[in-house]
Amino acid sequence: MGKNSLRVIMAAAIILLFVFSIMDSAVAIDPGDIPPGIPTPVPKATSTPPSSSGGSSYDYSPPVFQPYEIMVLNSAGEVIGTVKGISASDIRLHVQQGGWDNGYNYEMVIDAKLNGKPVNPIIDIAFKSPEGASLPEGFIDPKVLAVAEVNAKSDNGWDVTHGTSKLTVKIPGPIKNYGSSDKFYVLRNAGGSYEMIEVRPSGSTDGQEVSFEINSPNGFTSTFTLVKVLTAIPTPEPTPTPTPEPTPVTEQTGINTWTILLGILTLFAMAITIFYFLVLARRGK
Numbered sequence: 001m002g003k004n005s006l007r008v009i010m011a012a013a014i015i016l017l018f019v020f021s022i023m024d025s026a027v028a029i030d031p032g033d034i035p036p037g038i039p040t041p042v043p044k045a046t047s048t049p050p051s052s053s054g055g056s057s058y059d060y061s062p063p064v065f066q067p068y069e070i071m072v073l074n075s076a077g078e079v080i081g082t083v084k085g086i087s088a089s090d091i092r093l094h095v096q097q098g099g100w101d102n103g104y105n106y107e108m109v110i111d112a113k114l115n116g117k118p119v120n121p122i123i124d125i126a127f128k129s130p131e132g133a134s135l136p137e138g139f140i141d142p143k144v145l146a147v148a149e150v151n152a153k154s155d156n157g158w159d160v161t162h163g164t165s166k167l168t169v170k171i172p173g174p175i176k177n178y179g180s181s182d183k184f185y186v187l188r189n190a191g192g193s194y195e196m197i198e199v200r201p202s203g204s205t206d207g208q209e210v211s212f213e214i215n216s217p218n219g220f221t222s223t224f225t226l227v228k229v230l231t232a233i234p235t236p237e238p239t240p241t242p243t244p245e246p247t248p249v250t251e252q253t254g255i256n257t258w259t260i261l262l263g264i265l266t267l268f269a270m271a272i273t274i275f276y277f278l279v280l281a282r283r284g285k
Helices: 003-028 257-284
Strands: 068-073 079-087 090-101 104-114 122-128 143-153 165-172 183-189 194-199 209-216 222-229
Touching: 068 122, 079 122, 090 122, 104 122, 104 143, 143 165, 165 222, 183 209, 194 209, 209 222
Parallel strands: none
Antiparallel strands: 068 079, 079 090, 090 104, 104 165, 122 143, 143 222, 165 209, 183 194, 183 222
């Protein structure tokens, strides 16, 4: 083999070594290490005031809330309360309705905050006989004191602020045989399940009328049953939901098959270059 052939082979090996080195560097670069480009700032839009020489101009006035008060009726057309708009974020509902059952006069007062103005609001409060009231299992010697069904409608629906509904139930006559261990609950029928709210009587239980205040977090419409029991009903513990174990993520080491292959080819090209360089050096002597 002549000197010219060896020089060509050596030059080709050097070029191949240079190409492999560039490719190896390109593969080793992690795209995540490349910093993002600098965003081009967008100039802010500026408004040009109307020219004094011509055109039209006006002064903007923000809308002013107008307080209002609308009547709340029942289905019989009787006024039982009001909705008052104090401000855009303060709309108050107040209704009061009495009813008779078995010769006794019951009364319910509803107070709540609304997120919007109802159109043609109608609320019906009906007191039912405590006898035959539907109760969930678990009560020990329960005594039903009152049952009230509340229905509401309006042309645009009711948007009640969560947790603001307060119902006051007044039942006739004293609560007989009332003891310190007695517990009172209001059961709100929530479509097949029951929401249980513990309440306490206000005022003397020996008077002619006893009141119970009910803070109903999920609104004022449904069937509410007031009961007295001898012992407290334990609140059921929610069933714990198992937390799924996270799937281990395999960390990327940055070395793959392509990188290894490029490294081997680079070493091979370097070996060929050194070998032919030594051969040319000996022949040149």
